[in-house]
Structures are given as structure tokens and as C-alpha cells.
Amino acid sequence: MLALEFAQWLNAQHLAVLSEVNPKANQIFIDDLPDTDGRIGIGIYHAPGYASDKRTALDRPSLEIVVRGTTNPAVAHDKAKSIYDALQAFKTRYFVAGGTEIISITAAQGGPVRLGKDGTGRFMYSLNFDLVTVNQARS
Numbered sequence: 001m002l003a004l005e006f007a008q009w010l011n012a013q014h015l016a017v018l019s020e021v022n023p024k025a026n027q028i029f030i031d032d033l034p035d036t037d038g039r040i041g042i043g044i045y046h047a048p049g050y051a052s053d054k055r056t057a058l059d060r061p062s063l064e065i066v067v068r069g070t071t072n073p074a075v076a077h078d079k080a081k082s083i084y085d086a087l088q089a090f091k092t093r094y095f096v097a098g099g100t101e102i103i104s105i106t107a108a109q110g111g112p113v114r115l116g117k118d119g120t121g122r123f124m125y126s127l128n129f130d131l132v133t134v135n136q137a138r139s
Contacts, residue, residue, distance in 0.1 A: 002095075003044040007044055011028065012096075027042055029041065029042065030043075033066055033068060036068070040067065040068065041067075042066070045065075046062075047063060049131075057135050057138040059132070059133050061130075062128060064127070064128050065128075067079050067083070067124065068122050069123050071121045073123040076125045077123070080112035081111065081112055084107065084127055087127075090105055101133060101136075103131075104132045105129050105130075109128060112126065112127055113126045113127070
């Protein structure tokens with residue numbers, strides 16, 4: 001699952017915590033963004049992406065990353081910007097060894113997009129990325 005591979009990569013880059021040992025320490029969630037007791041929370045969502053070309057082994061998925069911070073807008077913005085910068089500098093072909101092969105990652109916007117506040121006044125920002133990946137079932 002591409003979103004999980006991305007979450008593992010974020011953890012390996014020390015941009016956020018993904019813990020199987022201590023779920024209460026988690027900052028990263030797949031297709032969800034539960035309350036994190038005032039800590040930064042990052043939801044990684046599978047987005048529809050674009051239609052694949054049946055003649056090639058390439059898929060065109062998208063990922064949406066939602067960062068929820070605190071009542072200080074800089075907290076969420078700065079975390080979202082650090083994720084944006086890291087993906088803009090991404091140069092390998094995999095988020096994790098043996099995972100989905102990535103041909104390209106392109107930001108859909110020029111940086112974090114402000115979503116506003118959640119129900120408790122914490123600021124949220126979104127990032128959207130379009131990817132081109134190799135579908136091993138068709139290669």
C-alpha cells in the first residue's frame with residue numbers, strides 16, 4: 001500500500017513518528033486523522049489519481065497529506081512545508097526497500113494549502129502529490 005510505504009518513509013526521514021510498538025506515539029495515520037491529544041497529526045489519504053495507460057505498466061496514483069498542528073498556525077504549516085521540501089528533493093526510486101517503484105513525484109500545488117481550523121481550533125494544511133509508479137502486475 002503506497003500510503004503506508006510513504007508513512008514509513010516519513011518516519012525514516014525523522015519527519016514524523018510511525019510506531020507499531022507504541023500506537024499512542026503515532027503522528028501518522030493512513031486514510032484517517034484521529035485526535036492526537038494536542039500533538040501534530042498527519043493523515044495520508046489515497047486520492048483517485050489519473051487513469052493508467054493499459055499499454056504500459058505505469059500507474060498514476062495521488063496522495064493527499066493533511067497536517068494538523070496546534071492553535072499556532074506556524075506549527076502545522078512548518079511541518080507541512082518540511083514534508084513538501086523532502087518530497088521535492090526525493091531522488092530514490094522507492095519509499096521503502098522492495099516497495100512500489102516510483103518513477104516521479106510532482107506536487108499539485110506550490111506548497112502547503114491552508115484548510116483552516118478543526119473543531120478545536122487547531123490549524124490544518126494539505127499537500128497533494130501526483131505520482132507515476134510501476135505496476136508490477138502489468139510489467
